[in-house]
Amino acid sequence: MRRSLAVVAAALAVASVAATAHSADASRYLRIGIYDESQTLYAPPDATFPLYRELKIQELRVNLYWGGRLGVATRRPTDARDPADPAYGWDVYDRTVRLAAGDGIRIVFSIYGTPGWANGGRGQNVPPASAADLRNFAYAAASRYSGSFADGDGAMLPAVKEWLAWNEPNNPVFLRSQYRRVGGRWVVQSAIDYARICAAVYGGVHATLVPSERVACGATAPRGNNGPRSTRPSVSPIAFLRAVHAAGLETFDAWAHHPYYAGPADRPTSRPPRGVAATSVTFGNLSDLIRELTRLYGPKRVWITEYGYQTNPPDRLFGVSYARQAAYLKQSFAIARANPRIDMMLWFLLRDEPGAGGWQSGLMTLGGKRKPSFAAFRSLTP
Numbered sequence: 001m002r003r004s005l006a007v008v009a010a011a012l013a014v015a016s017v018a019a020t021a022h023s024a025d026a027s028r029y030l031r032i033g034i035y036d037e038s039q040t041l042y043a044p045p046d047a048t049f050p051l052y053r054e055l056k057i058q059e060l061r062v063n064l065y066w067g068g069r070l071g072v073a074t075r076r077p078t079d080a081r082d083p084a085d086p087a088y089g090w091d092v093y094d095r096t097v098r099l100a101a102g103d104g105i106r107i108v109f110s111i112y113g114t115p116g117w118a119n120g121g122r123g124q125n126v127p128p129a130s131a132a133d134l135r136n137f138a139y140a141a142a143s144r145y146s147g148s149f150a151d152g153d154g155a156m157l158p159a160v161k162e163w164l165a166w167n168e169p170n171n172p173v174f175l176r177s178q179y180r181r182v183g184g185r186w187v188v189q190s191a192i193d194y195a196r197i198c199a200a201v202y203g204g205v206h207a208t209l210v211p212s213e214r215v216a217c218g219a220t221a222p223r224g225n226n227g228p229r230s231t232r233p234s235v236s237p238i239a240f241l242r243a244v245h246a247a248g249l250e251t252f253d254a255w256a257h258h259p260y261y262a263g264p265a266d267r268p269t270s271r272p273p274r275g276v277a278a279t280s281v282t283f284g285n286l287s288d289l290i291r292e293l294t295r296l297y298g299p300k301r302v303w304i305t306e307y308g309y310q311t312n313p314p315d316r317l318f319g320v321s322y323a324r325q326a327a328y329l330k331q332s333f334a335i336a337r338a339n340p341r342i343d344m345m346l347w348f349l350l351r352d353e354p355g356a357g358g359w360q361s362g363l364m365t366l367g368g369k370r371k372p373s374f375a376a377f378r379s380l381t382p
Helices: 002-021 037-042 045-055 091-102 131-144 189-206 237-246 283-297 322-338 372-378
Strands: 031-035 059-065 106-112 162-165 180-182 185-187 214-220 254-257 301-304 342-347
Touching: 031 106, 037 059, 037 091, 045 091, 045 372, 059 091, 059 342, 091 106, 106 131, 131 189, 162 189, 189 214, 189 237, 214 237, 214 301, 237 283, 254 283, 322 342, 322 372
Parallel strands: 031 059, 031 342, 059 106, 106 162, 162 214, 214 254, 254 301, 301 342
Antiparallel strands: 180 185
16 A cells, blocks of 8 residues: 555656646646546436536537437438438437536537448448538537527527547548558558548538637547558558648647557656657657647647546556556646647546456446546546
């Protein structure tokens, strides 16, 4: 126990130094929050939202599925730009937006998942055949949650001002294919497709002309092998950013990234080893990504839309102790708060996921026991 407390004290000291060192140019306001789809969309809201309120979260990331099991548009709408089109089903999202607004929480809607009618039934991680279909859906969604749209009962729906285009497009789980052979050479097909996806979401949301709306692109996974011939090709974050720029993506309001650690020995300040740094962007070398973002697009804002440390127990391979998780949580948020470019940081998850394939980075165990990180997160906001 004494050793665990020493670890906590040391990490908090580092965080304090980091925050002090950057106090002169620190971000004026870092919005903090949670990303936990299963607890937000599937768990009983009267159990989940009181916890969000207790944690004093300011942002809640929610996947707004265009297609799939929770898809808004499981069949092709007659008028895709009309949020009241009978083909659309918004109920679960209307409920979530209302619950969040009641607690003063802002929603970040991440538009993801292609419906079968938009890509020939090839799967939700395959881009639509027509970017116009996605743009029209983004317009309908932003119109519905503009703050001036009444639902079927005449009640005004709360506004959503922050949007995210897709999720981890440099990861084949969420966007395929990552590479394609053209004329004897490999091209980053995921970047070409994502440039269209991001432009469609950006264009659809901003076409509503609602003030203060922001659309983030990227939401990149922390690693990629840059190996088109590998058994699981993926693209590293910086290589993906360059490829998206080369593919013609012109504008967005912020770039999002998920700077997860590589192993249990890594602290938030640990840089990837020299050979690995070319393919990874963790918290320790986030400045490399921001530097390249600035070179290509200027001083764009940065959102961290996923971050977390898994715990042991139960994850014996990648988990850290409960005490270290709490310490690293406070350290990482202090570093983000001190960075003048970062506007948002979201922790993944509220509650551990079940099974060996799930993530164990929750502030609570699967059974509902609060880890020390729960209190550490709650202390982030006065």
